[in-house]
Amino acid sequence: QFADECYKLNPSERVPVLVHNGHSICESLAIIEYIDEIFPGVALLPKDPVKRATARALALHIASGIQPLQNLKVMQKLNAEEAGKGQKWSEYWLTAGLKELEKMVEKTAGRLMVGDDVTVADICLPSILYNARRMGTDVAAFPTLLRIEKELEKIDAFEKALPENQPDAQKA
């Protein structure tokens, strides 16, 4: 039921889609900026324009520089050519991308990825490390990212969002 509805709203047949006040919004980073603009509460981006740009750049490095190269459609295409090809390809790009991210974050991090407060950059971190482990990347090579991941695990919102805590979670 939900698949058909979702695909009607999003021609690229992907999640997430947010429907609010009769409007549908696609693309996770566009949805996140919308949520930040519409709903009160903790800011998801710094106020300072340079720090905002830094937070967005780190988020984009993950969300456009790494994740699309190892997403479901890409892996399915490669696995159709040769079994296991998707995992090898994904592991390659995750390793390369996270190596770059570690270098960037060494310069920008405080307690979290940009200074000490949660930003959209932190929001993008747990899922890409999850994928990295899943595809066989050696995440021990990224100590700054792992340190920040541990900090984020203490935050209630991050725990609630974990895959295993979702209504549709499947046992391993």
Add this chain to the structure above:
Amino acid sequence: VHHESCVLSLDSCRMSKPILYTYWRSSCAWRVRIALHLKGVEFESRPVDLVKKSGQFADECYKLNPSERVPVLVHNGHSICESLAIIEYIDEIFPGVALLPKDPVKRATARALALHIASGIQPLQNLKVMQKLNAEEAGKGQKWSEYWLTAGLKELEKMVEKTAGRLMVGDDVTVADICLPSILYNARRWGTDVAAFPTLLRIEKELEKIDAFEKALPENQPDAQKA
């Protein structure tokens, strides 16, 4: 590059001349060039040869950006990477035409279309990906790129049929339009049949009338190479 802390007022900060590390036909740098020209911002272009990976500006650029890519914007001693982050920064800092709508839903729509291009399509056919595939087998990069460009532009055409006025979101230029010319350029370069996307082509023609878009074209860059 000599960096100084900016302790000046915001107005003075704006007047500091930005530096853009760019490559003539890098899609991502092209987007930023359009944005800077739309705002009427004078900037210094420092071309980096992404293919040869050599030269004075290449070394500076790679120090600023570990992923060894353009664009990098240096302004008031700060360096900013990622074209969409740079474009939002430009929109926030410099006066002039808005690069995003004011309405939150239209803003989200413009960002979503820009992201569909900049994260849904372009990364799958970027230089590093093509080089890796071509190293495995000659011509593999082009086949792979053409596949994802066709699939992604087909989806984009469907989306834009619903959102477009004269341009991609209504009638005014947005970040979505800023992302369009470079992805169509790549599509043609890798053999995609762009005639299948009439809405995108119509909008492309509209954008060609805009001075800022013309100034940003690859062939008009200081490092442009003859075909």
